[in-house]
Amino acid sequence: MLSQGSAYSVYMVYKLANDSYGLTDGYYGQELPVQKASVSVGGTHQTRKVCLQPNPQRSMRRNYHAALPRKRADGWIELELGEFICEGHEYGDVSFGLSEMNDLRRKNGLIVQGIEIRHKI
Template structure:
């Protein structure tokens, strides 16, 4: 996920549940929108990192594509701990990148 945060945000300091689904398989993890783990009030969460272009990126998950499957890939990011409003999140979009792979012969 590629995003920016406003100078002042509200409601974005709780851990969120991120998932990637493909072919009926769900991969889930805890993530934090805030780059500072103390603002997220949680341990063992994936934190965002700043990109060279000034935007932040947060890895929501990963999946394996074998080249023989057809189907949809879906992403979700849900935070239900704080049910009040949230503001200050500017989404650019989702970027899907290939990871480096090791081929064994």
């Protein structure tokens, strides 16, 4: 149950396998990949650029204007996909997604623990 009029954030909790490919590294010297995260509830749809790389180089951080993940104390990584406000409708769906923006090559090694919806303070 979500509280009416409250703001929430949606987080993906994940790890990257040691042999992950195409998620955090550029191909053949290309730039760091940036993905598109989306959160929808009711008629509201929000998208933002995100990066799965937990520690991109400083020069890359400036150029992307993308949300960056953070490492948690339990060893997992969390990335805020977006946020929404609960309008108080008794029934409704919250949808979220993560998709590639430009590079449609093969990717592997994303281990998703789950999605967390947290009340914003």
